[in-house]
Amino acid sequence: LAKTTQPISMDSYEGQEVNITCSHNNIATNDYITWYQQFPSQGPRFIIQGYKTKVTNEVASLFIPADRKSSTLSLPRVSLSDTAVYYCLVGGRGYQKVTFGTGTKLQVIP
Amino acid sequence: EAQVTQNPRYLITVTGKKLTVTCSQNMNHEYMSWYRQDPGLGLRQIYYSMNVEVTDKGDVPEGYKVSRKEKRNFPLILESPSPNQTSLYFCASSLTAGDQETQYFGPGTRLLVL
Numbered sequence: 001l002a003k004t005t006q007p008i009s010m011d012s013y014e015g016q017e018v019n020i021t022c023s024h025n026n027i028a029t030n031d032y033i034t035w036y037q038q039f040p041s042q043g044p045r046f047i048i049q050g051y052k053t054k055v056t057n058e059v060a061s062l063f064i065p066a067d068r069k070s071s072t073l074s075l076p077r078v079s080l081s082d083t084a085v086y087y088c089l090v091g092g093r094g095y096q097k098v099t100f101g102t103g104t105k106l107q108v109i110p
Numbered sequence: 111e112a113q114v115t116q117n118p119r120y121l122i123t124v125t126g127k128k129l130t131v132t133c134s135q136n137m138n139h140e141y142m143s144w145y146r147q148d149p150g151l152g153l154r155q156i157y158y159s160m161n162v163e164v165t166d167k168g169d170v171p172e173g174y175k176v177s178r179k180e181k182r183n184f185p186l187i188l189e190s191p192s193p194n195q196t197s198l199y200f201c202a203s204s205l206t207a208g209d210q211e212t213q214y215f216g217p218g219t220r221l222l223v224l
Contacts, residue, residue, distance in 0.1 A: 034210040043114075043200045043215025044153070087152070095208035096160060097168060098143065100153040 004088045009105040018075045020104050022088030025069050030092040033064060033071045038085045038103070047086075048073070075106075083108045112137050114216035116201050122222045123191055131186045131219050133201030139214075141207045142184040143168065144176065146197040147218075153200065159184055160207055191223045 005023040012018045024033070032051050036044035048055055050062040050071070061074040075082055085103040114135045123129055135142065143158035145168075155168030159178040173195055175187040184203075188195060198220050204213035 032210070036210075041198070041218060041220075043202065043218055045215070046210060046213060049211055089210065091208055091210075093208045094206070096158060096166065098155050098158070098208075099169065100145075100155075102150065102152040 003099075004090055004101040006086075006088055006101055006104045008102070009107065011107045011109055012078055013109050014079055015077050018078050018082075018106060018108075020073045020075075020086055020088075020106065021070055022073070022101075023070045024088070024090045027068050027090055028092065031068075031090050032092060033062065033068075034089045034091075035060070035062065035073045036087040036089065036100075038087065044087060044100075078106075078108045080108050080110060082106065112214065114201055114203055114214045116199075116216040116219050118219060119217065120220050122224065124224050125192055126190050129188050129191060129221075131188075131199060131201075131221070133184045133186065133216060134182050135184075135203040135214065136182065137203060137205075137212075137214065138181065139203035139205050139212070140181070141205070141209070142178065142201065142203045144174070144184070144186045145200045145202065146170065146195075147200065148197050156186070156199075158207075191221075193223045195221065196223045197221060 034049040035047045038044040048062045055062045063072040087103040117132045140161045144156040145153045154170045157176040159165045201216040
C-alpha cells in the first residue's frame, strides 16, 4: 500500500477556502485516493474519492495532478463545524488491508 | 437507517479479564474491519473480514481475536487484555473490500484496561 504524508495541523479563518495536500509518491496504477473526515470521538466519514484530474461533490473538491503523486482536498468557505481531522487514503478497489495516515488536524478560527 | 453499531460504548476492565466488543451492521456488507485509534498514531487496522468465515490480520493484530459467523456481526475479542490495549476502537463495514465510498464506521468503543 502506498504511504501517505500530510501536514499534521492547519489553522484557517471562517469563510476561507482550505487546501490540504497529501503526498503519495508510491501510488500504484489501480489505486484510488480517498479522503475522510473525523470529528472527536466519532468514526471517520467518507468525504470524496478520485482517480485523476478533479472531482467535486457537495462537500469538497479533490485535485489530482497528472503524475498522481499528490492530491489536494479543497474545502470551500469553511465554517467552525469543519474543525476536524482529515485523512488521506490510497488504495485500490478490492484492497483488503486499509492504512490510514496520521491525518491533518484542521482548526477553523472565528 | 444504515448503520454500524458497537457495544459497549465505554468499558473499564482489569488486566487479564476476557472481554468482547460487539459490532453489527444492517447493510448486508461483505467487508468488515476493526481499528484502534491512539493519540499521535491515527487509525490502525487490527483485523478485517472479507465475508463469513473469512478473516485476516491487519497491521496490529497481537492480543486480539475476531470471528465472523454471520454476515452482520464481527465481534472483537480480547482474551487477556493488557493496559497497552487501552484505546478507542472502531468497527467499520463496506459493501466489498476497498470500497471506501460505501464504508461506514461505528460510533466507537472507549476501552480502559487497568
